[in-house]
Amino acid sequence: MSPYTVPAIVAVTLATVAIGVYGLRFARTTSDFLVASRMVSPTWNAAAIGGEYLSAASFLGVAGLILKHGVDVLWYPVGFAAGYLALMLFVAAPLRRSGAFTLPDFCEARLRSRRLRKLATAFVVFIGWLYLVPQLQGAGLTLATVTGAPYYLGALLVGSVVTANVALGGMRSITFVQAFQYWLKLTALAVPVIFLVLHWQAAGRPEVASPAGVTFTAPTTVVVEHAATLTRADGSTVEVRPNDKLHFAAGDPVPRVSNVDYDDGLDWLLPGDASGDRGLFATYSLMLATFLGTMGLPHVLVRFYTNPDGAAARRTTLVVLCLVGMFYLFPTLYGVLGRIYTPQLLMTGRTDAVVLLLPSAALGGGTTGQMLGALVAAGAFAAFLSSSSGLLTSVAGVLSTDVLGRGSVRDFRVSSVLGGAVPVILALNVAGLDVSRVVGLAFAVAASSFCPLLVLGIWWRGLTDIGAAAGILAGGGAAAGAVLLTVFGVPMTGWTATLVQQPAAWTVPLAFAVMVAVSKATRRRVPTSVGATMLRLHAPDALRY
Amino acid sequence: MTSPTRVRVVLAHVRQRDRTRVDLAEQTGVGDALIRGLVRAQLALALRLALVVAVGLGGLPLLFAVAPAVGHVTIAGVNLPWVLLGVAPYPFLIVVGWVYVRLAERNEHDFTSVVQRPER
Numbered sequence: 156m157s158p159y160t161v162p163a164i165v166a167v168t169l170a171t172v173a174i175g176v177y178g179l180r181f182a183r184t185t186s187d188f189l190v191a192s193r194m195v196s197p198t199w200n201a202a203a204i205g206g207e208y209l210s211a212a213s214f215l216g217v218a219g220l221i222l223k224h225g226v227d228v229l230w231y232p233v234g235f236a237a238g239y240l241a242l243m244l245f246v247a248a249p250l251r252r253s254g255a256f257t258l259p260d261f262c263e264a265r266l267r268s269r270r271l272r273k274l275a276t277a278f279v280v281f282i283g284w285l286y287l288v289p290q291l292q293g294a295g296l297t298l299a300t301v302t303g304a305p306y307y308l309g310a311l312l313v314g315s316v317v318t319a320n321v322a323l324g325g326m327r328s329i330t331f332v333q334a335f336q337y338w339l340k341l342t343a344l345a346v347p348v349i350f351l352v353l354h355w356q357a358a359g360r361p362e363v364a365s366p367a368g369v370t371f372t373a374p375t376t377v378v379v380e381h382a383a384t385l386t387r388a389d390g391s392t393v394e395v396r397p398n399d400k401l402h403f404a405a406g407d408p409v410p411r412v413s414n415v416d417y418d419d420g421l422d423w424l425l426p427g428d429a430s431g432d433r434g435l436f437a438t439y440s441l442m443l444a445t446f447l448g449t450m451g452l453p454h455v456l457v458r459f460y461t462n463p464d465g466a467a468a469r470r471t472t473l474v475v476l477c478l479v480g481m482f483y484l485f486p487t488l489y490g491v492l493g494r495i496y497t498p499q500l501l502m503t504g505r506t507d508a509v510v511l512l513l514p515s516a517a518l519g520g521g522t523t524g525q526m527l528g529a530l531v532a533a534g535a536f537a538a539f540l541s542s543s544s545g546l547l548t549s550v551a552g553v554l555s556t557d558v559l560g561r562g563s564v565r566d567f568r569v570s571s572v573l574g575g576a577v578p579v580i581l582a583l584n585v586a587g588l589d590v591s592r593v594v595g596l597a598f599a600v601a602a603s604s605f606c607p608l609l610v611l612g613i614w615w616r617g618l619t620d621i622g623a624a625a626g627i628l629a630g631g632g633a634a635a636g637a638v639l640l641t642v643f644g645v646p647m648t649g650w651t652a653t654l655v656q657q658p659a660a661w662t663v664p665l666a667f668a669v670m671v672a673v674s675k676a677t678r679r680r681v682p683t684s685v686g687a688t689m690l691r692l693h694a695p696d697a698l699r700y
Numbered sequence: 701m702t703s704p705t706r707v708r709v710v711l712a713h714v715r716q717r718d719r720t721r722v723d724l725a726e727q728t729g730v731g732d733a734l735i736r737g738l739v740r741a742q743l744a745l746a747l748r749l750a751l752v753v754a755v756g757l758g759g760l761p762l763l764f765a766v767a768p769a770v771g772h773v774t775i776a777g778v779n780l781p782w783v784l785l786g787v788a789p790y791p792f793l794i795v796v797g798w799v800y801v802r803l804a805e806r807n808e809h810d811f812t813s814v815v816q817r818p819e820r
Contacts, residue, residue, distance in 0.1 A: 226786075240796060426771060480791070
């Protein structure tokens, strides 16, 4: 691997920790967000939100999914961006005016219920953990790809670094660090892609999806990790065992490996898949989860508090939409070019590594390829450092105030260690799942629990605490159950598999329906303060209610 | 030259404005109707734009399923679905967001001018 990679990763990590520790002097308490809000412009704030949001799933996972499945998975980045539009339309300004700092705070402010607060806390922790798992997966994968260390070592190491950092107070959600991370991530994808596209042009634009299937562009050696059956282009099969070395010459077709699922030829190039109706259902379910899930992610919500008022929150969201949209133009190109330059990933199944491997694979082992490879690795590290720190801070925050203690610094430290340990253990057990798929599941749970709570809480006076709790338990509980079945790999086929693996299309309507029905049945429990709350949420900022 | 009359007008202005503010804060009939109107206007706006996105983006999978031929159309050598999903949604979302910010701020401005209107 490139000699620049490890120094680049170390530099990003040290810079992040150092800026965090330095910034700690300025940002110790919640009220510091308010202080910061007066000094931070919407553009900086938006870059910070983007920096925290663009995680390993966006940086590594999206390109990996596109490499495998082609045009159908472009819905992931579209949904990740569209989620901010939904957030802007229904939540941003009123939520900022509510003064709520976390989702449990919002529950208590709007519905005056401590018990609902506890329930919301449980879901914040669950979603946070679920979202942390793929970050650590990405970390393990990156270290394994870059240094050849075993997967578990990377996940463990990065999990510990982030946990220690959050527990010791570094890397609080400091606007400057997160904004820096956004621009670093964007640069780390955008600069290499210019070289890659130029190289592809110079090579006479090799075809991305030839009907003959994927072929090797350069002589490649693949080392087998798990026993599998290879199916060659002519239909013959070969059994391979771990540590077998397979040699391929340039122009050889890539054989199919029995335990790696990917699309080929027109399936990859064109929308729709063999499963027909189920594919369509899965697409709509994914859209619903990502469009509506963003507003329920714990680390996204906290950041809106740094806006000075509701109108600023709206404008900031618009800038976030621009920044995030700009970022998502690039992973697609990596996934597409990966078909040409890193086809061996379709054999190993480690498609999430395509962003990391592509620069050196396409541009060769020269200085340019090595430097760009190091830049991409640094960007990947920025991605999971920023996202996982933000997530762990949110999770530890609610754990320390609502579960373990009363929010003292000591409680916060204990909570960070506990909050960090669980996802590390989970990450060690789900290595086989695609990074972006796990993140998609976290979105499904958020969309089925907090989205109805926020939307109905902000726009409908009739919501009651019991109605909200019932809706969260029904929709969020169903989605969480489906997610656990998927993550722990319970075997399923046909419609059952589709309904469980992409649950949002039935869990989100379920949550809304239960929330409305139960609230109507418990009408007496509508808080007397609802009129005043609505006034505060919706009256323009200039009137200052 | 400033005259005493001008001072009186300003005082009347403030008092009148305060009355509407008190109406709002104390949830009197007038205040309640005002805020309900604003919430309804903002919700209608948000739902309308959400519908635009639901049709604009939500229609695509259906389009691809109903008319698979769309997939074979190419623009500058790129198949149309890749353009429609890989590039086009982002400017589309940004334009919808921009329209929303403008119209939502206009609704709030209208509301504020009703509340702060010197005379009723």
